[in-house]
Amino acid sequence: MRVRQALGAEAGMEGMTLCGWVRTKRDSKGFSFLEVNDGSCLKNIQVIVDADVPGYELMPEINTGASVKVVGNLVESPGKGQTWEVQATVIELIGAADPETFPLQKKRHSDEFLRSIAHLRPRSNKYGAITRIRSELSYAIHAFFRDRGFYYIHSPIITGSDCEGAGEMFTVSGFDFANLPRKNGQVDFSQDFFGKRASLTVSGQLSAENMATALGDVYTFGPTFRAENSNTPRHAAEFWMLEPEMAFADLSDDMDLGEECIKYLINHVREHCKDDLDLFGRFVDKSLFATLDSIVDNDFVRLPYGEAIEILKKATQKFEYPVEFGLDLQTEHERYLTEIHFKKPVAVFDYPKEIKAFYMRMNDDNRTVAAVDILVPRIGELIGGSQREERLDVLDARIKELGLNIDEYWWYRDLRKFGTVPHAGFGMGFERMLMLVTGVTNIRDVISFPRTVSHLEF
């Protein structure tokens, strides 16, 4: 039986067995209290071990961090603070934890220290809670899209395409690095495993677009990799991204989907992770629930980029970076829009073509493209999406205009040659969604084993 089930019991029971890790022990003369946690929920269960219980002689070794097996009876607790407790009939020490070297105390630790013991931090309340919420949020993504008839597709992790167009890539190679084959001074990738240079994917979008032209509505949800030297609390070299793609859909459909998705995910974890989420509302961000309520209860603002520029120009606040049509919005501008001007999520759309990718659909004005960024308070850009350019001639013109090698895009162009359809999609950073939901401010704390610049431990 797991702690979660025991604590939710309707009636007492005899002869139950629980396994878990000791969070704390309180000794008295003749008996001990153990707080046992098994990871199934935030709460511990209190176990009373009397001196005559078999195994009591090992109590000096049953310390914080030790794993134990408890056989006993679930009874109503006479003490305050818990409904149920376990009166042990047998206590078994499975694995001891030396109290002099076990690093987790029952008192609160700093996030920085816990990052240095990432292998043990899931045994703390906060990181156990994050891990459970992360699991539930993943499930919610599948539930949301499945309900709407989307198919979950698996885009490749290894890609031979250097045209995904979303940042620096990690090279994947089978070469012996001490002895790289070279040709004309350059590394000769034709001799490598794939016969060409291979990389870790930065986005599943092109695959998703491909599959949408056959299955209609699809989504990818998996790891992506960026070799960018960004050192911030919002970036990791390996992170998970959700990328839906809809056939026969335009930018307006895309914004609808993004808004609906964000609200659904928040509602889902609020309903299914109450205890865990409550910890964040109390200790991590006191305004968390007010923030989440305001996101769920209000319509997102839909703001053309041109109007966003006008609002920023009229702002009394001084910005460090210039505001001008044609320039990208900086962090300070995004925060002004979401946190000061509108005080809620803002979907900025129709960006100048110069600052957006080649595959985004050209608008009739010929100077903007059908792109959207959904900005949320504190996090900034949570979703980046667009309607894709489905007209072959326009796509080709953009590829040439940007000086890209058109031959590389042969299969992507084929999708426009054969039964092309308007389609749209977006990418959502999964960790950023988790940060929004929990109020956690550092991405390293919503990934169990974060990979960031010069950090590859655990």
Add this chain to the structure above:
RNA sequence: UCCCCGGUGGCUCAAUCGGCAGAGCGGGUGACUGUUAAUCACUAGGUUGUAGGUUCAAGUCCUAUCCGGGGAGCCA
């Protein structure tokens, strides 16, 4: 990559003008027949990130370097 702040016991921090390195928690030992961050008593624990330098004297000042945090850029 750039800018700012920090690094003192296992953890979280203090140490005034450059003048005896301290506390709480955690650990150990003991007390306690229902505890709840248990309580009470006693106790151990330090080359102040590292390498140089200035000084009668450096945790404190200077130089370099490493690590951590925050902000920015890049982006999700």
